[in-house]
Amino acid sequence: MFELMSLPLSDRANVMPPSPIRKLAPYADAAKKQGVKVFHLNIGQPDVPSPKEYWDAVKGCELEVLEYSNSAGIAELREKAAADYCKQGIEVTAAQVLVTTAGSESLSIALSIICNPGDEVIIPEPLYANYIGFAAGTGINVVPITTHIENNFALPGSEEFAKRITDRTRAIIICNPGNPTGSTYDREQLESLLKLARDNNLYIIADEVYREFYFDGDRPVSVLQLDGSDENVIMVDSVSKRFSLCGARIGYFVTRNATLMDPAIRFAQARLSSPTLEMLGVIGALDTPLSYYDALRTEYTARRDVLTQRLRAMPGVTCPDIQGAFYAMVQLPIDDCDVFCKWMLEEFRHDNQTVMMAPGTGFYSTPGLGKNQVRIAYVLKIENLHLAMDCLEVALAQYPGRTISAEKVTSQ
Amino acid sequence: MFELMSLPLSDRANVMPPSPIRKLAPYADAAKKQGVKVFHLNIGQPDVPSPKEYWDAVKGCELEVLEYSNSAGIAELREKAAADYCKQGIEVTAAQVLVTTAGSESLSIALSIICNPGDEVIIPEPLYANYIGFAAGTGINVVPITTHIENNFALPGSEEFAKRITDRTRAIIICNPGNPTGSTYDREQLESLLKLARDNNLYIIADEVYREFYFDGDRPVSVLQLDGSDENVIMVDSVSKRFSLCGARIGYFVTRNATLMDPAIRFAQARLSSPTLEMLGVIGALDTPLSYYDALRTEYTARRDVLTQRLRAMPGVTCPDIQGAFYAMVQLPIDDCDVFCKWMLEEFRHDNQTVMMAPGTGFYSTPGLGKNQVRIAYVLKIENLHLAMDCLEVALAQYPGRTISAEKVTSQ
Numbered sequence: 001m002f003e004l005m006s007l008p009l010s011d012r013a014n015v016m017p018p019s020p021i022r023k024l025a026p027y028a029d030a031a032k033k034q035g036v037k038v039f040h041l042n043i044g045q046p047d048v049p050s051p052k053e054y055w056d057a058v059k060g061c062e063l064e065v066l067e068y069s070n071s072a073g074i075a076e077l078r079e080k081a082a083a084d085y086c087k088q089g090i091e092v093t094a095a096q097v098l099v100t101t102a103g104s105e106s107l108s109i110a111l112s113i114i115c116n117p118g119d120e121v122i123i124p125e126p127l128y129a130n131y132i133g134f135a136a137g138t139g140i141n142v143v144p145i146t147t148h149i150e151n152n153f154a155l156p157g158s159e160e161f162a163k164r165i166t167d168r169t170r171a172i173i174i175c176n177p178g179n180p181t182g183s184t185y186d187r188e189q190l191e192s193l194l195k196l197a198r199d200n201n202l203y204i205i206a207d208e209v210y211r212e213f214y215f216d217g218d219r220p221v222s223v224l225q226l227d228g229s230d231e232n233v234i235m236v237d238s239v240s241k242r243f244s245l246c247g248a249r250i251g252y253f254v255t256r257n258a259t260l261m262d263p264a265i266r267f268a269q270a271r272l273s274s275p276t277l278e279m280l281g282v283i284g285a286l287d288t289p290l291s292y293y294d295a296l297r298t299e300y301t302a303r304r305d306v307l308t309q310r311l312r313a314m315p316g317v318t319c320p321d322i323q324g325a326f327y328a329m330v331q332l333p334i335d336d337c338d339v340f341c342k343w344m345l346e347e348f349r350h351d352n353q354t355v356m357m358a359p360g361t362g363f364y365s366t367p368g369l370g371k372n373q374v375r376i377a378y379v380l381k382i383e384n385l386h387l388a389m390d391c392l393e394v395a396l397a398q399y400p401g402r403t404i405s406a407e408k409v410t411s412q
Numbered sequence: 413m414f415e416l417m418s419l420p421l422s423d424r425a426n427v428m429p430p431s432p433i434r435k436l437a438p439y440a441d442a443a444k445k446q447g448v449k450v451f452h453l454n455i456g457q458p459d460v461p462s463p464k465e466y467w468d469a470v471k472g473c474e475l476e477v478l479e480y481s482n483s484a485g486i487a488e489l490r491e492k493a494a495a496d497y498c499k500q501g502i503e504v505t506a507a508q509v510l511v512t513t514a515g516s517e518s519l520s521i522a523l524s525i526i527c528n529p530g531d532e533v534i535i536p537e538p539l540y541a542n543y544i545g546f547a548a549g550t551g552i553n554v555v556p557i558t559t560h561i562e563n564n565f566a567l568p569g570s571e572e573f574a575k576r577i578t579d580r581t582r583a584i585i586i587c588n589p590g591n592p593t594g595s596t597y598d599r600e601q602l603e604s605l606l607k608l609a610r611d612n613n614l615y616i617i618a619d620e621v622y623r624e625f626y627f628d629g630d631r632p633v634s635v636l637q638l639d640g641s642d643e644n645v646i647m648v649d650s651v652s653k654r655f656s657l658c659g660a661r662i663g664y665f666v667t668r669n670a671t672l673m674d675p676a677i678r679f680a681q682a683r684l685s686s687p688t689l690e691m692l693g694v695i696g697a698l699d700t701p702l703s704y705y706d707a708l709r710t711e712y713t714a715r716r717d718v719l720t721q722r723l724r725a726m727p728g729v730t731c732p733d734i735q736g737a738f739y740a741m742v743q744l745p746i747d748d749c750d751v752f753c754k755w756m757l758e759e760f761r762h763d764n765q766t767v768m769m770a771p772g773t774g775f776y777s778t779p780g781l782g783k784n785q786v787r788i789a790y791v792l793k794i795e796n797l798h799l800a801m802d803c804l805e806v807a808l809a810q811y812p813g814r815t816i817s818a819e820k821v822t823s824q
Binding site: 006007008009010011012013014016017018019022023025043045046047048049050054058059061063064065066067068069070071101102104105108112113114115116117119130133134136137139170201203231232244245246247248249257259260263266267269270271272273274275276277278281 | 418419420421422423424425426428429430431434435437455457458459460461462466470471473475476477478479480481482483513514516517520524525526527528529531542545546548549551582613615643644656657658659660661669671672675678679681682683684685686687688689690693
């Protein structure tokens with residue numbers, strides 16, 4: 001047995017965090033085995049049906065052999081995705097769109113080709129937890145800028161980014177609309193960030209997978225729509241949320257900088273191909289009529305409104321204004337979100353139901369932050385969202401680690 | 413424009429090689445556009461139809477929403493894959509099988525969790541070119557042991573491995589049956605390697621994706637069938653070749669060492685999920701009757717025999733004995749395989765046909781080796797294999813950089 005003791009693991013194996021979105025899954029499974037209904041607000045898995053056009057393309061596939069595809073993606077998909085971007089005012093060619101195995105791989109390739117181990121990327125926090133994972137996997141240091149619930153997690157001004165630039169800084173990562181905060185960035189904010197990046201030879205990696213999810217006003221500007229975005233910008237995209245195709249694992253790495261596309265394609269060659277049948281399905285999904293998105297936005301706007309209203313009616317709960325995506329980073333009157341979320345799954349029941357949420361700590365790179373926050377993905381039908389909020393309200397009154405008095409809770 | 417000049421790329425972006433299997437694809441595409449028939453012997457893409465059971469499962473899928481799956485794979489697939497291994501005499505449980513996005517991701521996770529940048533892995537060469545890619549992506553140094561066509565690329569004895577162990581060595585990678593050599597390793601060789609690994613606290617990463625492709629005698633032993641394989645062994649597997657499902661991107665990371673499985677699952681969580689529908693398809697494919705494999709072996713044995721016979725009849729060509737997989741690493745009377753393979757696509761035509769092969773240089777980690785070798789994947793029907801060999805024979809007589817006299821060639 002002493003061999004086992006001395007067989008080494010790598011540093012990245014040790015620092016790779018468990019996903020805060022998924023680490024409590026065994027407790028949810030155990031609850032379900034007891035017959036308890038678990039409302040999943042932990043993961044950005046929309047309940048909207050995937051487009052008929054996707055299913056038709058997949059089920060109508062007449063291939064006999066499911067072959068590898070071109071490493072950069074099926075040519076027709078690259079063409080069609082580029083045409084779709086152009087329709088949205090994002091001018092790119094097929095050669096500027098690399099098909100990836102979901103947004104995850106797109107981001108992972110982006111970090112790999114621009115950063116050496118030990119290099120730094122600046123990211124506003126709370127941040128999408130998996131950014132920490134990808135950084136761990138590639139040996140990169142996350143330099144966070146903490147944003148605050150009091151002002152709805154507004155993007156810090158470019159001077160805050162400027163203060164954190166060192167000779168190891170390679171990129172700024174933004175998520176617009178933002179996971180987990182629901183914040184969106186306007187054109188002026190993006191322009192000022194791009195100027196900072198250009199002045200300091202940094203890249204901007206813009207995760208825009210929630211582009212279709214905006215609730216008030218116009219679609220957020222893509223960073224690739226800005227003047228001067230040819231060299232410094234990589235856009236990370238995915239069909240997962242837009243088409244309710246999280247399981248397809250198809251995304252895009254988009255840049256007009258050919259010097260970046262070349263190594264990105266070599267990285268793509270090393271893993272051979274993205275899933276062929278899924279690409280064929282997405283070629284179909286790109287014919288989805290625009291009314292699909294309109295219905296999506298109407299539905300999610302209503303869900304956001306219900307969520308916001310219900311949370312704000314709970315004593316001691318802070319729910320920020322939410323402009324896009326389908327998450328809320330919410331502050332609760334609790335001592336420790338990891339304990340609370342686990343307690344919800346293991347011990348709490350309300351009408352034999354409970355709620356799974358993602359502990360807030362996993363969305364901060366700064367240790368110790370987010371302890372009284374949770375991320376809620378409002379991806380359920382309104383009826384179920386109400387039931388989930390009923391559970392949360394009762395749970396907050398019963399939780400042993402609550403930080404406001406029980407009287408105050410029950411008096412409301 | 414000077415911003416572009418100073419926007420940095422990472423070291424790994426610079427060292428990631430283009431795939432020798434795919435880098436000539438633009439020349440093949442150009443030839444096809446001219447109406448030329450190109451026989452693809454460059455890539456291990458079998459022409460055998462994917463199992464009906466796969467297509468039935470995919471097309472019969474009744475999901476409305478294509479959701480994320482468990483990061484470690486759909487539970488039913490893990491169970492069924494484990495049961496399938498047990499049937500083959502490889503005793504593993506579902507918890508010891510992590511579903512990955514093809515063998516590529518399995519290997520990439522394996523290297524990531526056991527090696528720090530700068531660590532070393534020992535690999536017999538010629539080797540599967542993408543090992544060099546994965547090592548480049550993770551900052552790992554490949555330490556090759558050159559094997560030789562004269563003795564059919566036989567696996568070097570464990571003393572050759574022992575000589576190359578340093579304090580940075582973390583693993584030995586073997587591919588059994590071997591891509592690109594077609595060599596297989598017997599139980600005794602594997603036992604001696606495992607002993608070496610155990611004595612030196614190294615891992616063995618065994619790429620066994622060609623397990624079903626053996627032509628003479630019994631199925632090669634899996635390294636997980638050896639006594640003492642619980643701690644030191646990671647098996648990399650894939651359904652790509654076995655089920656002619658290269659485009660599905662489903663593979664497995666298999667180990668009995670729970671200390672390895674834990675970080676492997678954290679890496680899997682960072683990328684969320686493998687493709688859901690493809691996993692459902694593979695659950696179906698696992699019901700493929702054993703006769704599918706028997707037919708596969710009969711067909712590939714016949715192809716190997718044709719290939720070997722045809723190549724050996726060409727002057728100046730050396731074709732080794734091939735025991736498994738579906739590749740041959742062949743020595744040709746040429747000056748430079750990269751020039752030759754490109755010339756075949758750009759300039760050579762025989763009855764308006766030509767052949768695409770993978771230049772041998774990409775399968776060696778030692779610079780300068782393999783210059784007069786090519787890798788041939790004999791994945792075509794025998795009739796087409798004959799036509800491809802006709803092309804190659806004529807091409808070798810016409811190629812300006814041939815290294816034997818034209819008289820000798822044409823006199824045969």
